[in-house]
Amino acid sequence: AGMDNTERTIQAKSQMHLLYYDCELMDACPEIHAALNIMSEESCVVGANGKMINITSSSDRIRSILEDLFVNRLNIHIMLPMIVRSMCKYGNEFMLLNCSAKDGVLGWRELPVAQMERIENGMLNPNVPASSISTSLSGNPDETHFIWRGKNESLPYKSWQVAHFRLLSNSFYLPYGMSVLHGARRAWKMLTMMEDMMLVYRLERSIERKIFKI
Secondary structure (H helix, E strand, C coil): CHHHHHHHHHHHHHHHHHHHHHHHHHHCCHHHHHHHHHHHHHHCCCCCCCCCCCCCCCCHHHHHHHHHHHHHHCCHHHHHHHHHHHHHHHCEEEEEEEEECCCEEEEEEEECHHHEEEEECCECCCCCCHHHHHHHCCCCCCCCEEEECCCCCCCCEECCCEEEEECCCCCCCCCCCCCCCHHHHHHHHHHHHHHHHHHHHHHHHHHHCCCCCC
16 A cells, blocks of 8 residues: 555656646647636736725724735735736745744745645645655644745744645646646647657658759
8 A cells, every 4th residue: 555655646746747837838838828818817907996806804903904015015016916927827826924923924035836746634645745744744634734845844834824826627636726727738739749750751752852853
């Protein structure tokens, strides 16, 4: 059983890395690049009032605090389109929150998607072997934790330290999201292979044009 879990873990980990790698290559395609830009722009439309998000509350104090949080501290008008684009591209986006016990959330910064792993109670994380989960967590192992591979394995981020944006359109990669590009991966690979084959064919035939057969 231990060997089966290890083999399944390695396969799942390689699948996630292949997904991220394919998404990077597909983003270099002009049509897919433009499609991701359109998704980001259409999802983050600025209203007639000049705001990207509308905060409604019966309390003026709560509304002012939330507006200060999203507009001034998180700079949502600039960060949100980039977050949405990355979430559509990879299916996941991780933002590390800069938190203070006195002043609350002061800001955030983007974390590398391919290096982030989520450990969630009651849900198998395909990137982390079951034997290493209990040893790498401090405190309550039933909580959700985030690990930045190569950075904080000894002290994982807690759930309130990381904002995880994900597209839960498919349960195959749970607890991770699924990229919107996943369904086009096979067709895109076939297209790129045919384009490369045609280019090589044309280059080989161009040499024959200089040969005169009598």
